[in-house]
Amino acid sequence: MSISILTGNDAAAHAARLARVQVVAAYPITPQSPVVEMLSKWSDQGDLQAELVRVESEHSALTVCIAAATVGARVFTATSANGLAYMNEQIWWAAGARLPVVMCCVNRALAAPWNVLNDQQDSMSVRDAGWVQLYCRDNQEVLDTTLQAWRIAEELGLPVMVCYDGFLLSHTVMPVDVPEASAVDAFLPRHEPIPVIDLARPRNVGPVTFADPRANADGVICHGYMELRALHQEALTRALQVIPRVERSFAALFGRSRGALTWGHLLDDAEVVLVAAGSIGVELTVAAEALRAEGVKAGVLGIRAYRPFPAEALRQALQGRRLALVFDKAMSYGHEGPICSDVRSALFGAPGAPPVFGAVAGLGGRDAAARELAEVARRALADLDRGVRQRPAEWVNLQLEERA
Amino acid sequence: MTRLVDLPTQEHMLPGNRACAGCSLGIGLRSILKALDGKAVMTVPASCLTVIGGMYPTSSVTVPWLNVAFPGCAAAAAGLAAGLRATGRDREMTVLAMAGDGGTADIGIQALSGAAERNDDFIYVCYDNEAYMNTGTQRSGLTPAGARTTTTMLGKRENPKDMCRIMEAHGIPYVASTSAVFPDDVYDKLARARTLRGLRYVHMNTPCPSGWSFEPRDSVTVGQLAVDTGLVVLFEVEGGVFRLTGRSKTLAKRGKRPPVADYLATQGRFKGMSPEAATEIQRWVDGRWAEYLRRDAAGATT
Amino acid sequence: MGTRDCQHQIAMSSPAAGEAGATGDWRTERPVLDPALCLAQKQEKEACQLCWVYCPDLCIARGVPPAVLLTYCKGCGICAEVCPTDAIAMVPERESAAAAAGGAR
């Protein structure tokens, strides 16, 4: 092991290299581009023994990964924002085809208008597609989570999206412990899939599937579309066990643990719990400490696995608190922040569940520093003290109206 | 040229599939898979071919087959080729991308152009039934002028794109034009393509009784008339050298072609076409034919 | 029995004839081959075989003379159309059924 000073993009590229990916296909987009550039460079230098397909679009990037993964190769891609949106059709395909594709989503705002800075609207917009989605707090987590992603993907036959914040992580250097290749080989052995593309046992993969089950030529009743979807859901539910197990085995080998489904900071006696995914969690820990200095028992609950959603873990972690204040870097336009909605639905009807307030922060790179986040928490607590139990989300740092 | 009676007897498709009666795609695909000796993995986007391939859990072909989203056929083929190479299995089988005219010339052209520019290692067959048949005969970029479709009720106004020229412009090692109802021509071209590396493009005219409105029994004669009139031309371009093949070569020698109007009259989709429009198509065909003759002569001298 | 028993995790088909059922049911006319007219039969070797070459549905077995596989033959009539000696006639199903019934009597 050696400590290197790396950007988040460096960390992701190192993870792909250490995982000995066999096929890489990616298309440049800010802020993901350095990942593609680095992998290209290593491939040209012979430091990466992978087939690099320098595709002409993100749709093709993911299509190449889908096909190569069907053959049984370990595959990797990365994208951001409009690139992810352009892939959308194939995002669903990769999931429905149950392929262990690993993709880094370097979170960026979606146009229009153009904005290359960070929020999480891109990955949040595909949360329903059936991928595992993991969010990273810092660059060490980018590397570690990406490595873990292949274990999870290959065990469950599910694609995994590793999400990390554009610029805030992708272009910010931090010390990162880069493991030795041999240690990674022990953690992540060669992928040995059952061959699907096989001349001796020809199979037609992903054909039109009827609504109802149908017998094959031997009279065995095979799934309808809905049974296949239920199996997909079962695999995602199983991920709630697999993600923590993979994390434990990573911790045993590398001596670091950054949380499995969720992570906490100052949670034990916290009355106010600040909830978020990604690097904003780090700002929230600073905000929580500031609030504590004022006598407010604040803590942070970070969401690492957003899909599958760790509803049970959240119910337990939030039971008996005074307030859960959820920070979203995305919106379900016309409704509210996606994480906020999910936390509400997880807590609904649970004994001792606190009220849930939402806040929308950092869209398109808008500052959401600890000081401002603490302010949001103070206002939320004031509302709570006045007896408010439901309120619309606060848009943090919004400057539409003149401040009173 | 392989004689029809000598085509391999081993089949790689199965009867009782979902193709319309008389669909010429069955004739073409049989030859294609024979030329590849069944040692191929197919990838197919949304199209009639998806349906012919069969509904889960039964397949109508005996080669591996990967279904893929409508725009992604060439990218999937690139991924199969890369995946097979990365896992050391690329010598086991040929990657065969096979898409319709819509999946090739319209929604799939970006991925195909990208793969051609990279010269990815697979054979791409566009089976051209000249409209979006799977979704009910809407026009495509390869629908011929004058043809009525469900989105060109009065007949399409524009001539089709020249896909072979587009693919040639990418400088790929092999480009060929063939017809599903010339199984020997299909076979020879695929057999030739199989020996090459890089992106090999084969455009296969595929008469469609359902979408073109003719009797299923006439698929072969309609397809042959398309070639005889010069609307469809059989040729190949290898290493930049152009040559007419099979029936088109014979026609060139003979120097006489039946009028395009004979062909148009065989199909309901051209019914009600004005004589001026038919003359315009004849002019367009004659211009192209002269160009093919010129290129064939030039190719022969090099 | 639930569909779990098929043990598939994804939609993945295996090859078998008759994916669309016994497509012979689609037929309104059936090809009837007169061996006396068939070139292969006349030459007593696997000559011609154009009906086999052009059948889109793999419903003709090569031979002297070739044989039609009626279970799946869709009755398109291509074989009759391409036969150089008109050895194959398309006979309406009702007539051929009546003929078959007549033969049995």
Ligand SMILES: Cc1ncc(C[n+]2csc(CCOP(=O)(O)OP(=O)(O)O)c2C)c(N)n1
């Ligand atoms: C992204 C997308 N858009 C539209 C469709 C609907 N669609 C399926 S097949 C098809 C037409 C296929 O036409 P072509 O490629 O010519 O093949 P054919 O069916 O004619 O054989 C269309 C429009 C789709 N599946 N995906």
Ligand code: SF4
């Ligand atoms: S619509 Fe045309 S191309 Fe499609 S299966 Fe029917 S005949 Fe063949």
Ligand code: SF4
């Ligand atoms: S096409 Fe006619 S002549 Fe030729 S083998 Fe078939 S039945 Fe006999």
Ligand code: SF4
């Ligand atoms: S060509 Fe048509 S009619 Fe003749 S055997 Fe084949 S499916 Fe039947």
Ligand SMILES: [Mg+2]
């Ligand atoms: Mg078409």
